[in-house]
């Protein structure tokens with residue numbers, strides 16, 4: 001194995017152990033939790049190594065970086081998740097490679113995603129990104145819809161051709177009443193998921209938890225954790 005492959009294999013094993021331990025503590029089956037490796041800022045060569053190590057789900061947050069990476073890795077059996085704030089002018093590109101968009105947070109984006117999914121003849125899975133730090137405009141600092149906006153947006157996605165409503169996603173907020181309280185934020189997300197599933201029983205994905213707080217997310221009931229740093233290393237600069 002190359003040095004990088006050894007390093008990624010060791011990190012991956014450690015993260016899988018953390019997930020398994022969190023599942024054991026919560027009395028959950030580890031197969032209920034899917035690890036999504038967030039490969040943003042890292043090269044396609046790392047994605048290829050991860051695929052060789054058995055990773056099936058990867059996530060990116062910027063289309064400019066993700067599109068060429070996905071193209072370079074199009075021979076690999078990977079599901080690409082888009083997890084960043086998404087402008088409507090990038091939707092056509094994102095629909096070209098992403099099987100799931102986890103950052104759906106406004107009606108205009110739903111319309112654009114639906115149009116491009118139909119045009120491409122693809123079905124795109126959608127998670128509604130929930131913002132627990134939403135301001136008066138109902139939007140979060142880093143995107144996301146306020147809890148009060150979930151129902152309306154969910155109905156829109158469910159009725160949109162080419163889209164499939166898969167569930168909810170959140171990022172533990174840095175501001176507002178849930179700042180520094182990821183367990184409380186993830187617990188609230190689970191309650192919102194329970195509400196959502198009354199009207200949309202198949203929308204059972206709950207994407208929460210990152211390198212620093214995956215244990216809290218698993219304890220709360222997350223079905224998907226999104227881990228970058230703990231697998232790939234600390235990102236240079238912002239990302």
Ligand SMILES: *Cc1c(COP(=O)(O)O)cnc(C)c1O
Pocket residue numbers: 038040061083084171209210211212226227228229230239
């Ligand atoms: C970067 C990112 C992650 C991963 O964060 P780490 O702390 O590196 O594990 C998860 N979710 C989203 C939306 C991200 O942008």
